[in-house]
Amino acid sequence: MESVLLLSALLLLLPPVLSARAAPAARVMWPGLEERLFPQVRDHFSFETCGNETFPQRYLVSAKFWKKGFGPIFFYTGNEGDIWTFAQNSDFIFELAEEQQALVIFAEHRYYGKSLPFGIESTQLKKTALLTVEQALADYAVLITELKQQFGAADCPVIAFGGSYGGMLSAYLRMKYPNVVAGALAASAPLLSVAGLGDPTQFFRDVTADFQKSSLGCVTAVRKAFQQIKDLCLSGAYDEISSKMATCNKISNKEDVYQLFGFARNAFTMMAMMNYPYKTDFMGDLPANPVKVCTEINLTFNSNNVTDMFPEMPFTEAMREQYCWNKWRVRPRAHWLRTNFWGEDLKSASNIIFSNGDLDPWAGGGINSSLSPSLIALTIKGGAHHLDLRGHNPADPPSVTEVRKLEAKIISSWVKSAGMEQVQEQRVGAAAGSQP
Structure with a gap:
């Protein structure tokens, strides 16, 4: 279970990034900037x-x-x-x-x-x-x-x-x-x-490529960790997942595991998006070059296969349509844009x-x-x-x-x-x- 522990360590480096969007920082009054209502x-x-x-x-x-x-x-x-x-x-x-x-x-x-x-x-x-x-x-x-x-x-x-x-x-x-x-x-x-x-798999493949460029081992370890967590889930070992991933609340079912996968993927996505050469608090507190910081943990796995490193988190058009219907009671209009x-x-x-x-x-x-x-x-x-x-x-x-x-x-x-x-x-x- 070394990969699961490594994944947990990677995510603990940058805990604020797991939130969907961090609260705005203390407001600095930009040059003469005034708030008004219309x-x-x-x-x-x-x-x-x-x-x-x-x-x-x-x-x-x-x-x-x-x-x-x-x-x-x-x-x-x-x-x-x-x-x-x-x-x-x-x-x-x-x-x-x-x-x-x-x-x-x-x-x-x-x-x-x-x-x-x-x-x-x-x-x-x-x-x-x-x-x-x-x-x-x-x-x-x-x-x-x-x-x-x-x-x-x-x-x-x-x-x-x-x-x-x-x-x-x-x-x-x-x-x-x-x-x-x-x-x-x-x-x-x-x-x-x-x-x-375009290619519907492009986005997460490019997130993966950002980490691949920084460390071959990171991608392999993350992919292996997702598989190990899935295996633990299939065997009903929810307590072990909770322990190894140091979750705030105990994992108790498949839906919890899927949510955990989502948090993990969001963390890597935010690091790729906010991979600025200096620290920022935009959408989460991140250090300079967060992808590099993340991959500097000693990883020993190697791979040259640049594919999506989140294979346990598919998000097809059918899944998106079902999510929109369940959440908002609307269905996407595929060609409207x-x-x-x-x-x-x-x-x-x-x-x-x-x-x-x-x-x-x-x-x-x-x-x-x-x-x-x-x-x-x-x-x-x-x-x-x-x-x-x-x-x-x-x-x-x-x-x-x-x-x-x-x-x-x-x-x-x-x-x-x-x-x-x-x-x-x-x-x-x-x-x-x-x-x-």
Whole structure:
């Protein structure tokens, strides 16, 4: 049972990573960042369900660097969590705002943080129907439009920013509301894999590859440990599993074992995603280079077979469908993202940067090749999950520094182009108005 003990030791190195999402760290007031609420429409697409009822949507705003009325607006499309968490881990946006004199806005995603359409009842089954990508994008489009009026920024171009699911939203916002946003930086955005395109086994295979690169023995030991735990489960040796894995509560059935497998896999997944060259408290307290730290335990097994190291944790389409039905009483619409958000047919879009780090297991499900001169794919060598959105750090790999410089240059060109288009439109309008 040496492998089980090694797995337990590996996980004990980084206990906070086992939680689905750590609580936000103590809030630092980023440059002039203020928390505000906006009366957002509950349902943008039907008057029958909620009429014109609203809910308080939270957003954060900083005008510290803004050239009032002229500088661009940098808008972060919040994803699945407290908006402060993302603001505190996206310093690049503030650094770029200082350079380009931008107004900064971080918008919280409906149903997360304090942005609850039905208050504490929002997660009840009959209250979750309004938790959709379409509603979230409409929230952002409405919020941007209203805030531009409030700030006297009607002519200020808007650039959307986002990471992971938030990166998908920033790309979708540019695609669906090009009249509202002039461009988007979609960092670590798995648009293809989430739409059901590509290899469904890619993600956990790439998590495995991250550990394989650091230590051949780690992958073999983890795979062997999962098998040993499964064997103990089949023989009903739940007490032995509890003892060797040092669980807080005793394992007593197959469902408990499956949950243990899930916690273990999540831990390795988080380490791969957050494999930054410096310590972070984003989504869990992690040391610098957590994959390396994890694999430095003396492991003596060897293997050259880079396959999923979690064979006891399959997650097929049928299993996902069953989970969604059991949990939320909904069934996934397999092809809807390809239809409504274009899937891989993105060539008619424009002004989107797709950035991915080669250490990030989500990268294989994203856009990794430029599709046109204005649909640009950037790869960060030695970069983990949306590393480019994080602020400058002395430990950064040179590649992310270069990518940030290129992103800044591209975004500046979008802002200037949007400004020139507005001037041209005003001239055309003035000329038309002067005609007899």
